[in-house]
Amino acid sequence: MSVKKKFKGLSDKAVAWLFIGPSVFLLLAINIYPLIYAIRMSFTNFYANKIGREPQFVGLKNYIKVLNKEAIWEKMQVTANFMFWTLLLQAVIGLGLALLLNRKFKGNELLTTLIVLPMMLSPAVVGVFWTYLYNPQVGLFNYVVNFFYDFGSFDMIGSSELAPWSIVIVDTWMWTPFTMLICLAGLRSVPNYLYEAAEVDRASKWQQFIYITLPSVLPFLLLALLFRGIENFKMFDMVVELTSGGPGSATELASINLKREAFEKWKTGYSSAFAVILFVTIFGFGNVYVKVMNKIKER
Amino acid sequence: MILLFVSLFAFSANSNAKSITLGWAAWDPANALQELTKEFTAETGIDVNFEFVPWPNFADRMLNELNNKGKTFDLLIGDSQWIGAGAVYGHYVKLNDFFDKEGISMNDFSPATVYAYSTWPKGSENYYALPAMGDALAWAYRKDWFDRPELKSEFKKKHGYDLGVPASWDQLYDMCTFFQGREIDGQKRYGAAINTERGSEGITMGVTAAMYAWGMEYENPNKPYDMEGYFNSPQAVEAVEFYRKLYEGCAPPGHSDAYMVANLDAYKSGQVAFQMNWYAFWPGVSKEDSDGRVSGFFANPKQNVAAATLGGQGISVVKYSDKQDLALEYIKWFARPDVQQKWWDLGGYSCHNDVLNSPSFPTSTVYAQGFLDSMGIVKDFWQEPTFVELMLPMQEAIHDYVVNGKGTAKGALDKIIEEWVEVFEADGKL
Numbered sequence: 101m102s103v104k105k106k107f108k109g110l111s112d113k114a115v116a117w118l119f120i121g122p123s124v125f126l127l128l129a130i131n132i133y134p135l136i137y138a139i140r141m142s143f144t145n146f147y148a149n150k151i152g153r154e155p156q157f158v159g160l161k162n163y164i165k166v167l168n169k170e171a172i173w174e175k176m177q178v179t180a181n182f183m184f185w186t187l188l189l190q191a192v193i194g195l196g197l198a199l200l201l202n203r204k205f206k207g208n209e210l211l212t213t214l215i216v217l218p219m220m221l222s223p224a225v226v227g228v229f230w231t232y233l234y235n236p237q238v239g240l241f242n243y244v245v246n247f248f249y250d251f252g253s254f255d256m257i258g259s260s261e262l263a264p265w266s267i268v269i270v271d272t273w274m275w276t277p278f279t280m281l282i283c284l285a286g287l288r289s290v291p292n293y294l295y296e297a298a299e300v301d302r303a304s305k306w307q308q309f310i311y312i313t314l315p316s317v318l319p320f321l322l323l324a325l326l327f328r329g330i331e332n333f334k335m336f337d338m339v340v341e342l343t344s345g346g347p348g349s350a351t352e353l354a355s356i357n358l359k360r361e362a363f364e365k366w367k368t369g370y371s372s373a374f375a376v377i378l379f380v381t382i383f384g385f386g387n388v389y390v391k392v393m394n395k396i397k398e399r
Numbered sequence: 400m401i402l403l404f405v406s407l408f409a410f411s412a413n414s415n416a417k418s419i420t421l422g423w424a425a426w427d428p429a430n431a432l433q434e435l436t437k438e439f440t441a442e443t444g445i446d447v448n449f450e451f452v453p454w455p456n457f458a459d460r461m462l463n464e465l466n467n468k469g470k471t472f473d474l475l476i477g478d479s480q481w482i483g484a485g486a487v488y489g490h491y492v493k494l495n496d497f498f499d500k501e502g503i504s505m506n507d508f509s510p511a512t513v514y515a516y517s518t519w520p521k522g523s524e525n526y527y528a529l530p531a532m533g534d535a536l537a538w539a540y541r542k543d544w545f546d547r548p549e550l551k552s553e554f555k556k557k558h559g560y561d562l563g564v565p566a567s568w569d570q571l572y573d574m575c576t577f578f579q580g581r582e583i584d585g586q587k588r589y590g591a592a593i594n595t596e597r598g599s600e601g602i603t604m605g606v607t608a609a610m611y612a613w614g615m616e617y618e619n620p621n622k623p624y625d626m627e628g629y630f631n632s633p634q635a636v637e638a639v640e641f642y643r644k645l646y647e648g649c650a651p652p653g654h655s656d657a658y659m660v661a662n663l664d665a666y667k668s669g670q671v672a673f674q675m676n677w678y679a680f681w682p683g684v685s686k687e688d689s690d691g692r693v694s695g696f697f698a699n700p701k702q703n704v705a706a707a708t709l710g711g712q713g714i715s716v717v718k719y720s721d722k723q724d725l726a727l728e729y730i731k732w733f734a735r736p737d738v739q740q741k742w743w744d745l746g747g748y749s750c751h752n753d754v755l756n757s758p759s760f761p762t763s764t765v766y767a768q769g770f771l772d773s774m775g776i777v778k779d780f781w782q783e784p785t786f787v788e789l790m791l792p793m794q795e796a797i798h799d800y801v802v803n804g805k806g807t808a809k810g811a812l813d814k815i816i817e818e819w820v821e822v823f824e825a826d827g828k829l
Contacts, residue, residue: 145825147825148466149462149466149484149488150488151466151468151488151489152489231656234653235653236652236653237651237652237653237670239653253652255652255653255655257653257655257656258653258654258655258656258802259655259803260803260804260805340598343597343656344596344597344598344656345597345598346597346598346655346656346798346802346803347597347655347656347798347799347802347803348597348795348796348798348799348800348802348803348805349795349799350799350803352795360791363459363463364459364787364788364791365787365788365791366466366787366788367788367825
């Protein structure tokens with residue numbers, strides 16, 4: 101009775117806070133506090149494994165060090181290459197598959213389920229089993245490639261030219277279904293009367309695709325690419341299992357390097373600065389991207 | 400009801416039982432230790448729980464545990480390179496007083512292992528571990544192939560000396576290339592499975608086996624941390640170039656990220672004539688010889704000097720443990736000569752002089768003499784508290800040169816020195 105009374109007197113605002121309070125608390129505790137702490141650490145020479153050594157304020161030294169380090173720029177370049185090719189391939193193949201599956205044919209549902217399967221696997225597991233598929237002696241990948249054209253024995257993971265492609269191929273294999281599903285949702289939301297009107301106007305299939313399908317599906321595709329872009333910027337597990345960042349540092353993405361600096365070398369201050377730079381980069385790109393996406397939507 | 404009481408009693412009895420937890424890597428010797436420890440439990444009533452971590456995650460898991468002052472482990476069999484961090488950051492209990500009280504003398508253990516596994520600063524009389532598992536990087540070869548008359552005569556004709564245990568790295572290369580791509584019993588074979596792993600320590604452990612044999616020193620013996628002209632000396636450069644030549648000319652296809660298990664697999668599946676690996680694996684390899692496979696073993700070949708890469712570990716008591724007394728009791732038991740003999744008999748590598756100096760030791764197994772030879776010539780990577788920071792740039796630069804074929808050996812070694820200087824500067828050593 102008394103509880104009922106108590107809640108009866110709560111304003112709408114108070115009830116709203118009651119609902120969102122736990123989420124806000126968790127957000128502050130799990131996301132915001134660590135972020136502020138990392139920013140604070142980034143201005144110190146803190147090493148988490150050096151017990152008893154007090155961190156000292158070093159100003160912008162860590163940021164300058166990160167930005168001036170050639171190796172960091174190499175890792176960023178590797179990450180950019182990885183992102184560019186995976187996003188491009190996933191956009192093209194994902195949209196193609198969505199267009200295919202948007203048609204009605206026998207076995208459509210079974211095919212959709214089969215295509216979506218890779219996405220449901222753990223990235224670490226995918227990394228491990230692709231190392232076997234890429235094995236030059238017994239791997240299926242070499243066999244299939246050589247079936248079409250005899251390249252002889254080649255080592256996808258051991259060659260600096262091929263290793264970056266090896267991770268692009270695996271990521272594309274795994275995540276194209278995601279792009280496909282989002283595009284498929286977009287395609288199914290296009291009203292049929294648009295195509296009927298186009299038919300009446302004698303628009304060709306190509307014109308229908310360019311003027312109806314593509315503009316309708318583009319916001320969905322861009323959204324899918326935004327998600328994939330963010331994910332691939334922080335890609336870690338699959339690549340570590342597949343190549344460990346090698347050969348040398350040919351596939352060492354920024355996130356792998358960050359992990360090594362932070363939790364193997366224990367350069368906490370330095371790696372915090374690196375993490376902040378990565379955060380600002382992805383946050384900046386993300387914001388610009390969302391603005392562009394909204395503009396496209398408004399058109 | 401009775402059953403409920405019985406189970407409650409059992410639970411309560413179990414929760415009161417004395418027990419400790421020992422952490423080590425998941426590999427054959429760990430299983431042998433588990434077997435051996437049954438006797439400790441029978442004698443003392445102290446249960447020992449084991450947590451064995453796969454090698455690729457071993458350092459990460461254990462060092463994180465120590466850095467977080469974790470209480471999971473009471474005893475830790477940690478890599479030789481961790482001793483500096485264990486001592487300096489206070490992760491390990493200093494054992495001098497305990498050794499004095501219990502009459503455990505470090506003179507009873509092989510000097511190389513005491514130096515490598517127990518002391519910090521190196522060579523001092525401050526002991527932070529008891530030598531637990533002697534180990535070094537060595538080689539296994541297909542003795543059955545080497546004994547084939549047609550191969551022997553073909554090799555002799557080609558190279559002018561007998562096909563057998565290589566006396567130098569040059570001979571090793573001759574033999575590896577002899578088997579590379581050769582068809583034996585209808586199957587294509589390759590030269591050698593060598594360490595090329597990128598992620599943890601694999602390629603560094605492999606390439607240093609060559610670098611030590613060429614006479615590389617990490618630093619100026621008279622001026623610590625002065626590495627210029629030592630770590631990147633012409634001999635060191637030649638050794639790294641040689642290692643790349645060995646990888647390019649003798650490794651099986653796809654052997655670009657391989658360490659312990661991958662080398663074992665390549666050897667056991669009959670792909671290669673040689674494998675580079677730790678002594679710890681030889682009991683298993685020897686025991687599993689079948690289908691005509693006969694394995695021979697030898698210490699790291701000499702080039703300019705006789706040297707081998709040190710492996711192995713000491714057993715330490717974790718400072719954050721609440722059961723240090725029980726953990727020390729285990730060490731006291733483990734240090735006993737009779738236990739050390741059983742340890743060797745079960746497949747562990749004892750470092751106790753009573754075991755190693757026994758007249759029957761060199762012939763006790765086919766790899767025992769090689770082990771003795773190796774332990775007299777071992778050299779280790781930096782054991783500094785910052786060893787992980789020192790290991791990572793070496794892994795990257797050597798892998799980039801050997802496997803990736805990028806740049807030059809001198810360039811790779813210079814780059815490593817550059818990174819190491821930065822690490823030592825940050826650590827206040829330079």
